[in-house]
Amino acid sequence: MDNKANYALVGLFVIILSIVMIASVLWLTIGTEEKVYITYQIHIRESVSGLNVKSPVKYKGVEVGYVHNIALDAERPDEVQVLLKIEWNTPIRQDTVATLSSQGLTGLAYIELTGGAGQLISKEPDVGQRYPELKTKPSLLVRLDSAISELMSNINKVSTVTDGMLLDIKEVTKAVDDLLSPANRLLISNTLQHIETLTNTVANRSATIDNSIVSVATTLENSAKISHELPHFLTRLEQTLTTLEQTAQSFSKTSNSVNTIVEESRTNISKTTLAIAKAAQGVETTVNQSKQGIDGFTQQTLPEVNNTLRELRELIASLRGLSRELERNPNIILFGKSKSARGPGEK
Template identity: 35%
Template sequence: MENKVNYAIVGGFVLVLGAVLVAGILWLASGGAFQKKYDLYLAIEDESVAGLNLNAPVKYNGVDVGKVRQIQLDPANPERVNLIFAIERGTPIKEDTVAVLKTQGLTGIAYVELGGGTQGAPPLRATAGSPYPVIRTKPSLAARLENVLTSVLAKLDSTSTSINAILSDENRAAFTSALNDIAAVARTIATRKEELDAGITHAARTFENSSRASAQAGPVIDRIGRSAAAIERMGNEVSRTSVSAGKTVDSAGADLKRLGEETLPELERLLGELSVLSTSLRRLSEQTERNPAGLLFGRRPVPDGPGESETGNPSGQQRP
């Protein structure tokens, strides 16, 4: 029995198998199961990105971790450039990670260098309103050199302007006049050289005499100092003496006060008694002079005068 072969089915099977083989080869060539996964990040540059192309390498401390996926101007500010990076998943992109544009050697091919990222910093996350996490940037070496050169050129321009102002016609004329005056002074000094030498010699002698006088004045000043010290000691002694005298006067005043309060009244009473005694003695002497016998025989009664009697003296008192 003859078998019939369906060539159409065989041909279709071969085509399908070939397509599967080609797809498998392409899949394996593109990485297949080992294909890497990437995360997208945004970086905003404020400088020119000339020399940076799509698929330019993105390096982290010199290690390739991704590529530049997109380069475009910022629609809100054309002075800035938005760069989108495709970075391998698992790369430690932290909040303090920064991106810097660099060039490779003399070829001028630009790439992006990531740096920073301390161990304790948190991972970089997308903020509200931004589809991608934003990596901070800092100026590249070329930008910093350009800024420095621009500043230096501005200062050089200002310096040259100042120099031109200094070297104006008026200043040059004044400078020439000053040089002429200096030359005239120099000629005058040269013509009077001998007088200047003599003046210098006299000045040296004067300084020498002054030094001698100052040396001789030293002992005089010492003696004056000793005299001043002696005067000061004498003043201190006088001060202490005046203090002692003041104390003595105060003590004498207290004694005089006590004398006035205690002794004077007693003295007054004694003087009063002496006055009474002197009066009595005077009377006694007067009586003795009138009647010396009375001193021996005592006083005799005085006889009554005419018309006087004992009745005439009712009190019975004797008259003196």
């Protein structure tokens, strides 16, 4: 048996295989369209566990890119910066939101893009940024955790309120028990008996009450009549007061005139009294001076002079009494001296 290899056939096979491989590579290369990606950045405030470089980026479930880089942001230490490579023709709009999502039960994470009703976002970065930034929202797990936390907080609040209500119910129950104690039940029973007695008394005196109501109605009717006539009465009263005021003014004028007359009379009486006193003094002086010359006539004229002096003194006393009487009661000049009241048995 011939074991010699046919090197010509082997060489031909290698050449044909190489041509086929080169043709396959060229065919695959020419048939594949080169994709252009734009880099976007997002900042996530939650854990990115399960998200890796080359993790897919999906837009409404369609893969449109991949995660290019994951790192902490020195300027925003509470957030994780994720760079996304997204195809240039993907309709990224101003309201497009990136969310961290999990794929099934495997725990593999990816970035889900949702929304797209606004204007297209600019592919140029804002001033001070290297890449255009997309908005983010918490993942489903974070939202569930927040909802559960809020639910537990509300449950705790409800529990606290329920405990307070139970305490209030206990206090109310205790108050009801105290209210329904034997002593209070006896007081309530006595109160009900008193109310029944009062009701029976009112029922027995219904006729008297009706009469009282009729009397009250009559009184109210009379009051209405009096109220109707009251303006006329007030008018007449005002006229009467005006008349009294005028009378008082007239009486005041008359009183002033009487006072003037009394003052003048007092002045005249005082002058007369002084004149009489001077005359008496002059008579006494004359008598004293003429005493030596008329000794012979002493026995005849002295009694007459003494009588005259006595009468002058009585006149002066009377004038003084009249002056005091005028001071006490000036009206005697107009109305005369009032008669004194008669004593017992006098007529």
